[in-house]
Structure formats: C-alpha cells, structure tokens
Amino acid sequence: MASTASASMTHTMATSLASNAASGPSAQVAPLARSSSALPAVRFHYEEKGLLRPERTAAGYRLYTDEHAEMVRRIRILLAAGLNTDMVREILPCMVDDGEFLAPGCDDLITEFERERQRIDNQIAELHDVRSALTGIISAGKAASTGR
Incomplete structure (x- = not known):
C-alpha cells in the first residue's frame, strides 16, 4: 500500500511538471517540503552526503516521494541524537522504524551507540569543568x- 501511495505521489508530481513546465523544480520539491519541513538547502545537503537519492526527470528536476519524506524524518532523528551525516549514512540501512521510534536492527550498532553516548558524556563532563572554572x-x- 505504501508503494502505491509513493507511486501515486510520484505520478502526481510528474503530471504536475508535465502540465506546468513553468513551475520548475518547486513542483517536485513542494510535497516533500510540506511533509517534512526540510528546507531545500537541507535536502540538497542530504543528497550531496548520499543520504537522500531522489529520481530525476529528463529535465533534471528532482522527484520526491513519500518515502523521501520518511527518510528525511529518520535522518533528522539520528542527527538530533548527535550523530554526524557520515555515520547516519552508514547506519541508516540498519535502522528499524516502527513509525514511532528508530531502533538499531544490527547488534553491533548498539555497541556503536553506547560508544557515542560515552563520548557525549565525556564532553558534558569537560564542559561542566570549563563552566566551573x-x-x-x-x-x-x-x-x-x-x-576596590
């Protein structure tokens, strides 16, 4: 069912482009922008980092689907957890999403997340010392x- 919705959204965006060539790339970008609140520069950055791979029309315009909006949501969750884009790119395929939470689907990721949490704890302790000084x-x- 999700693939039908995605195909429908892609078809709708392609039809919109064909029927209104003057609208330019905003016809393809707008559905993703509305559903994810991701600014175009952010989406393009995600694309440059290999996190987002929209299809392209013959004219080179990006075609975003509901799956891309969901991918942006997942990327944002992982970035908010303190991970950098390189790490997100590596682990994203191994993350399991139940619609509410992301969870590591590979056992070695739990160890990696614990290591990252310890690094953050160490930074917090260092910042506390700096603040005290x-x-x-x-x-x-x-x-x-x-x-005086």
Missing part, C-alpha cells in the same frame, strides 16, 4: 571589583 573567574572578578 569560568564561574570561579567571574566570582573572583566580582569580589575584586567590590573590594
């Missing part, structure tokens, strides 16, 4: 200025 400097500065 800065707070000390601010306090010393305030004490020195009130004592």
